[in-house]
Amino acid sequence: MSVAMENSTSSDPTVIARLGALAEAALQASTGGAIGTDPDLAPFAAALRYPLAAGGKRLRPVLLLATVEGLGGDVQAALPSACALELIHTFSLVHDDLPALDDDSLRRGLPTTHIEFGEDVAILVGDGLFALAFRLIAEANETTAEARLAVLAELARATDGMVRGQYLDLRPVANPDEAWLRKMCGLKTGCLIEAGVTMGLALASADAQTTESYTAFATELGVGFQIVDDVLDATSTTDTLGKTAGADVANERSTFVTVLGLDEAQAAAERSWQKTERLLAALPGNPAALAAIAKLIYHRDR
Numbered sequence: 001m002s003v004a005m006e007n008s009t010s011s012d013p014t015v016i017a018r019l020g021a022l023a024e025a026a027l028q029a030s031t032g033g034a035i036g037t038d039p040d041l042a043p044f045a046a047a048l049r050y051p052l053a054a055g056g057k058r059l060r061p062v063l064l065l066a067t068v069e070g071l072g073g074d075v076q077a078a079l080p081s082a083c084a085l086e087l088i089h090t091f092s093l094v095h096d097d098l099p100a101l102d103d104d105s106l107r108r109g110l111p112t113t114h115i116e117f118g119e120d121v122a123i124l125v126g127d128g129l130f131a132l133a134f135r136l137i138a139e140a141n142e143t144t145a146e147a148r149l150a151v152l153a154e155l156a157r158a159t160d161g162m163v164r165g166q167y168l169d170l171r172p173v174a175n176p177d178e179a180w181l182r183k184m185c186g187l188k189t190g191c192l193i194e195a196g197v198t199m200g201l202a203l204a205s206a207d208a209q210t211t212e213s214y215t216a217f218a219t220e221l222g223v224g225f226q227i228v229d230d231v232l233d234a235t236s237t238t239d240t241l242g243k244t245a246g247a248d249v250a251n252e253r254s255t256f257v258t259v260l261g262l263d264e265a266q267a268a269a270e271r272s273w274q275k276t277e278r279l280l281a282a283l284p285g286n287p288a289a290l291a292a293i294a295k296l297i298y299h300r301d302r
Contacts, residue, residue, distance in 0.1 A: 015289045016045050016062060016296060019069070023061035026079040027052065027086055034132055047117045047125050051090050054108040059293070060085045060196040066289035067200025067214065078203045080140035085199060087133035089161055089192050092166075094126040101170070102251060109242040130159075143203065150202035154195055161191030172254040178268065181256055182223050189229070190222025197221075197290075210284050217279040217290070223270035225297050230255040231265050232302065241302050275299045 031052060035045045058099050061082035068078045097104040097112040098119060105115050160246035165187025173180055188283045197218035201211050230248065234257040248255045256265035276298070280291050 003079035009209065010210070015066070015088035015292050017060045019065045019075075020058045022075065022079065023065060023082050023086065027058075027061070027083045028231045030080060030083045030136055031087075031132065034135065038042060043120065044124070044128075047113065047121050048128050050116060051094050051107070051125065051129075052087075053111050054110050056090075056108055058194055059088050059297070062197030063193065063202040063293060066293060067197050068204050070286045070289055071201070071204035071206055071210070072285070073200070073204035074142070077140075078200065079140035080136045081155075081199050081203060084133040084136045084155060085150075085192065085195060087129045088133045091126040091129035091133070092162055092192070094122055094129070094130070096166070098122060101166070102247065104244055104247060106238065106244050107242070116198070128191075147203055147205070147228075151199050154202055158191040158198075159192070161187045162189075165189070165191065169253060175191060176254045176259050178256075178260060179258060181254065185226035185253070185256075185302075186219065186223050189226040193225055194218040213283055213293060217276065217283060217287075220272060220276050220279060221294055221297065224269065224276055227256050227265060227269045227272055228298060229258045229298065230267060231262070232300075233257070234262055234265075236301065269298065 031049070035043075035048050039261055064085055065075050065078055069075050093107060094113045096102050097107055098114055105112055107113075107116045110116075112122075113125055117125070120155075133155065134152065137155065140148060143151075168184040169188050172184070176184075194215065197214050198211075201214055206214065222290055232241060233245060233248050233255070234244055244250075248258060256268055260268065276294050280287055280294060283290070
């Protein structure tokens, strides 16, 4: 049974797998040389590779590539930007797992970076991934200087939003409601998901009307992702999730489940899915790949 809907059609995994494989290959190729081969830094290079080698959904780069492809853009030229977005996401996870924040010991079924290498090195790993992300875009000669600047601006905006959302998560208001939860989640989680689409729009040179409709879809998708995540944290197991189940309650975090209750959180996921479907139906171009990704997000088990 899905989190959002019981009677949904399953999403076709073919397009997601194809774009995911492109993103994964590009990520390994682009980071291999950039991380460096200095023997004195070999232990640090291993630490940098560690959270990337753990895998993951690669959802954000796949969203970017799907947006570019659906609007007739150059997918190959978009790969450095897709990799950069995944590096920022990975940096955020490394720092999010630290004892000062979520204090988590498991990520993607493996010990978190600070457990494996120490807190000091984990902080530097996050910093290194952050810097490498912007370097990849700046050196992406496959795209015009104008496009690179636009993509850099989108990635910086999204990263700033993610950090602000993390602050709200750490310092919630006294009596959070659904509107506040959507604001916090829209920043903390939604900004980087939204960036997968908005960076793709910049690379595809989308017009203002197309940008507006795709951004509205991406904004709702980002919030919906977090609602589903909150429900899964309360209903799934550590083995299934690949991270510690029940961590939100243990850390006394404000989530859709802890604030609204499980039933209402599931109803919120359903409402978000229905809104996302309506927004998808209005998208120009060929949003079939985005539709498949959206179904995966709302109807996943991890």
